[in-house]
Amino acid sequence: MSESVDTFGRRLHYLNADFGVKSWLLTRDHKRIALLYLISITIFFALGGLMAVGIxxxxxxxxxxxxxxxxxxRLFTMHGVLMIFFFxxxxxxxxxxxxxxxxxxxxxxxxxxxxNLASWYIYNIAGFFTxxxxxxxxxxTGWTFYTPYSTTYSNSYVIATALGVFISGFSSILTAVNFIVTIHRMRAPGLTWFRLPLFIWAxxxxxxxxxxxxxxxAVTILMVAAERLLHIGIFDPALGGDPVLFQHLFWFYSHPAVYIMILPSMGVVSELIAAFTRKRIFGYKFIAGASVAIAVLGFLVWGHHMFLSSQSVYAGMVFSVLSMLVAVPSAIKVFNWIATMYKGSVSWDTPMLYAMGFIGLFTIGGLTGVMLATLGIDIHVHDTYFVVAHFHYVMVGGAIMGYLGGLHFWWPKMTGRLYPVFWSKFAAIIIFVGFNLTFFPQFLLGYLGMxxxxHVYPADFQVLNVMSSAGATVLGVxxxxxxxYFVWSMRYGKRADRNPWGAIGLEWNTGSPPPQHNFHEIPTVDWDAYGYLPDTPAGTGESWGIAVPTQRQDRTQDDG
Amino acid sequence: MADTHAPGLQHHFDSYEQQQEASFFGMWVFLATEVLFFGGLFCVYLIYRTANPVAFAAGSRELDILLGGINTAVLIGSSLTMALAVHAAQVGKHKMIAIWMALTGILGGTFLGIKAVEYSHKIHEGHFPGPHFVWHGPEVNVEMFFNIYFMMTGLHALHMIIGMGIMLVLIPLAWKGRFTPDSHNYIEGFGLYWHFVDIVWIFLFPLLYLLGVTSHV
Amino acid sequence: MSEHVTSITTYLVIFFALLVLTGVTVGVAYVDLGPLNDVVAMAIAVFKASLVVLFFMHVKNSRRMTKITVVSSLFWLLILFGLTLSDYWTRGFLG
Known part of the structure; x- marks a missing residue:
């Protein structure tokens, strides 16, 4: 196993193998493209957040x-569009x-x-339109673009925004095709499906x-654009059309889109829980299967967004029952994570704090989802802040917690630098507190009928709303x-070892940051994922000459 | 890195076989998205035709079955020539790839030409949906049929135009011998796309042109 | 190369079969079968599409994964149609 070095004897990796703007903008290296995406996504997150500040x-x-x-x-619409489609x-x-x-x-x-590179450019073009x-x-119109308001009455820039969303769809499709083919065809020798990390399954x-x-x-947005632009009344009741058909087609994607946001986060959390309890994940096959089950069941439930449209009551009942089914694989995951922690040697590093936050908040978000799937309750709280609180618990409390947890876990791998321990734990706790202060009062507000x-509300609701706004400030900080500290760490952070967490997984068996082509020698895998227990001597990796370190790096910042 | 590899094999693949399998599988996964893309339109068709059977039959009778039938045959022919282009690539006759693909392009152009004639007739008769739509018959909501007719055939035609654009790139490359029996993923992948577009038309033709012939409702 | 090469004869046979079936579908449209007209037209279209998929697109001789991809895309199409129809078909039940 040989490390390449440059003329000054420094280790060569993907970040210093090539320099200059062109080497980034024309790169085909998945690691560099990931960093390009990181920059774009952070910008859109900030813009979406700015809209939330206004709200x-x-x-x-x-x-x-x-x-x-x-x-x-316009503020809440753009907040929704930017956060959902672009973040x-x-x-x-x-x-x-x-x-x-x-x-x-x-x-x-x-x-x-x-x-892969094309998908990043397409994403940016889409963002530019928006x-x-x-x-x-x-x-x-609200991020949902409901007809006939969006097609006929709205005096705002529906077509440009819809076009942005349409184009961003191509970018996610290209990424998804890439992932599916890669996972099917590019696995290292010996890496069977049930040896894959759960992150990959997710x-x-x-x-x-x-x-x-x-x-x-995509095709639904085209129909809306055609209706608005050419006055082709596809969803126009005057021509025998049906605006509710738009809702069916819209939610056929947009409900499963919730799982596009939460499933990867669940994958991250599975990795974090195993790494920071130093145990093989409990019920590996069930978690893997639950990911696929959520993906499939997610397509059968969209009608629960339409209980109060003119949708048939009978269809509503079917959708209600099917919606509750999704809770089963979700609960399987949560129980397995908790079972993994049982008798594990849990360490409270920053990524683990986010994982714990995820489990708690996602459970609240998920259980309120079961409440909303119940026809009777939904009729009471439909279109209230209860719904807003519910999906923010899943999206912000779930998806963003997972994203930040993953970012903190793999940041040393991505940049080769460590970030400050104290500040990162501090931020994790601030985010958790701020989040709950923002969104828990919204459950109460919604239940009370707001x-x-x-943009206006009865004075009775002010206390809870002020709590929520105060929480949003904390969350923003x-x-x-x-x-x-991430930006700071890129220059001043302590250099990371190849495996600062003592975690198991192929990504920890290559340098931090990884070399340009990831591995100097493609490994042959003869072990299962997460072989942390002493009785499972998996992950020695000796077949390609590297022992998996179980030592954790001291992460106190001494330089800088 | 690249110099240790065989020509036409990208650095991150181990073998031509892995590269080819990845490329075909990627194309099929993409076609799955295309199925759902047109699927949305077919769903709209299904719901609206069920709701407005008379209007759909009346609108359908305005279409020219002869032109639609000829176009079906033309498109099937172009699928044959495309299949023969792929065959030429598999057996390594690179000039024949270019010739068969050029023929495919000509047939595709013929299809679009006939489609344009049909469109101009419909627009001339005031059947283009929107504020200027004209319908003199007693049936209501016929405009909805034409909404869907133009949406479906328009998006189908757009797919053909994109396909012909890709052909313009591939034909010269094929002529110059860029594609070998080992490495011709672009040709085969494009072939899959072209056949898919043909399949969409196989469904559009009866659903749009033939539904009103015997309809008495 | 382990790739399966379909013979030109097969391509020609499929081509003529598709042409004949196009003729049949037009012919049948002129025979009044009531609601069966749609069923027959769709059956022929599905058959034609299957010919194209199996032979022109080589699915007959392709890996299992390709077949699964084709089938799952059609399955999701059925979900889209089926659950949307579950609304429209039952709307009138309450009278």
């Missing part, structure tokens, strides 16, 4: 004293998935490196959802801290 500021008082109602409509959907797959899938399966790159719409004045299931769901919303998407 929470307005809601600090019962009167509409900060923005006009119309502006408010949550690409976040974990395009950054962590892109970086880690080839490393975890012992491949030199994804199957289609050029398509931002252009924002600059023009934004869109006010991304495989996510890619399935993207492949089978995204095209339907509808979503209004919590998100800024990692931004600061």
């Amino acid at each position: 929470r500021l307005e809601l600090a008082t019962p009167q509409g004293d900060l923005v006009q109602p119309d502006t408010y409509n 949550l959907i690409p976040s974990i797959p395009a950054v962590l998935g892109n970086f880690l899938i080839p490393l975890m399966i012992g491949a030199k790159d994804l199957a289609f490196p050029k398509l 931002l252009w719409a924002v600059a023009q004045g934004g869109v006010d 991304h495989y299931a996510t890619s399935l959802v993207i492949i089978l769901g995204t095209p339907v919303i 509808p979503r998407r209004y 919590g998100y800024l801290i990692p931004l600061v």
Whole structure:
């Protein structure tokens, strides 16, 4: 096993193998593309967050004293569009998935490196369209683009925004095709399906959802655009059309899209729990199977968004029962994670804090989801802040917690640097507290009857709304801290070992940062994933000359 | 890195076989997204035709079965020539790849030409949906049929135009001998796409052109 | 190369079969079968599409994974149609 070095004797890796703007913008290296995605996604997250700041500021008082109602409509719409299509959907797959899938399966790159780069450019073009719409004045239909408002009545920039969403779909489809083919065809010798890390299983299931769901919303958006642009009334009741059909097609994608956002996060959490309890994950096959089950069941439940449309009551009953079924594989995962921690040697490193946060918040988000799937309750709390709180517990409490946990776990691998221990734990706790302060009061508000998407509310609701806005401030600060120390660490952070956590997995068996082609020698895998227990001597990796270290690196910052 | 590898084999693959399998599988997964893309349209067709059977039959009778039938034959012919181009690639006759693909392109162009004639007739008769739509018969909601007709055939035609654009790139490469029996993934992958577009038309033709012939409702 | 090469004869046979079936589907459309017209037209279309998929697109001689991909895309199409119809077909039940 030979390390390549440059003329000064420094170890060569993917970050210093080549320099200059061109070497980044024309790169086909999945690791560099992951970093490009990281930058783009962070920008869109910040913009989406900015919209949220506007929303929470307005809601600090019962009167509409900060923005006009119309502006408010645009704020929450753009918040939703940016966060869902430009942050949550690409976040974990395009950054962590892109970086880690080839490393975890012992491949030199994804199957289609050029398509991978193309997907980043397409994502940015899509983002440009959407931002252009924002600059023009934004869109006010809600991120759901419901007809006939979006096609006929809205005076905002529906087509530009919808086009942005349409184009971003191509970017996720290309990423998903790449992942599926890579996972099928590029695994290292000996790496069978049931030896794969659960992160890979989660991304495989996510890619399935993207492949089978995204095209339907693409064609639906085209129909909306045609209706708006050419006055072809496809969803127009005056011509025998049905606006509810739009909702069917929209939610055929957009409900499974929830699983596009949460499944990768579940994959990250599986990795974190195993690494920080130093145990083989409990019920490996059940967690792997649960990912695929969620992907499939996720397509059978979309009608629960339409209980109060003109959808048939009987269809509503079917969708209600099917929706509750999704809770089964989700609960299997949560129970298995907890069972893994039982009698494990749990260490409270930053990524583990996020994983714990994920489990708690996702459980609340998931259980309130079961409540909402119940027809009777949904009729009561439909379109209230209860729903808003529910999906933020899943999306922010679940998906973003997983994303941040994963980022903190693999940051030393991605950049070769460690970040400050104290500040990262501090930020994790701040985010958890801020999140709950923001969104728990919204459950109460919704239950008391405060509808979503209004910029004024009765004075009775003010206390809870002020709590929520205060929490949002804390949450915002919590998100800024990692931004600061991550950037700081790239220059001043202590250099990371090849395996600072003493974790098991092929990605930890190569350098930090990894060499340009990931491995100097492609490993032959003869061990199962997560061989942490002494009675499972898996992961020695001796067949290719590297012993898996079980020592953890001292992560206190001494230089800088 | 690349110099230790055989020509046409990308660095991250171990063998031509792995590269080829990855490329075909990728194409099939992409076609699965295409199935669902057109699937959304077929779903709209299904719901609206069930709701408006009379209007759909009346609208369908306005279409020219002869032109639609000829176009079906033309497209099937282009699928044959495309299959023969792939065959030429497999057996290593690189000039024949270019010739068969050029023929495929000509047939595709013929299809689009006939389609354009049909479109101009419909637009001339005021059957293009929108504010200027004209319908003199007693049936209501016929415009919805034409909404769907133009949406479906339009997106199908767009797929053909994209396909012909890709052909313009591939034909010169094939002529110059870029594709060998070991490495011709672009040709085979493109062939899969072209056949898929043909299949969509195989369904569109009866659903749009033939449904009203005997309809008495 | 282990790739299966389909013979030109097979391609020609399939081509003529597709042409004949196109003629049949047009012919049958002129015979009044009531609601069966749609069923027959769709059956012929499915058969034609199968010929294209199996022979022109080589699925007959391809790996199992390709077949699974084809089948699952059709299965998801059925989910889309089926659950959407579950709404439209039962809307009138309440009268």
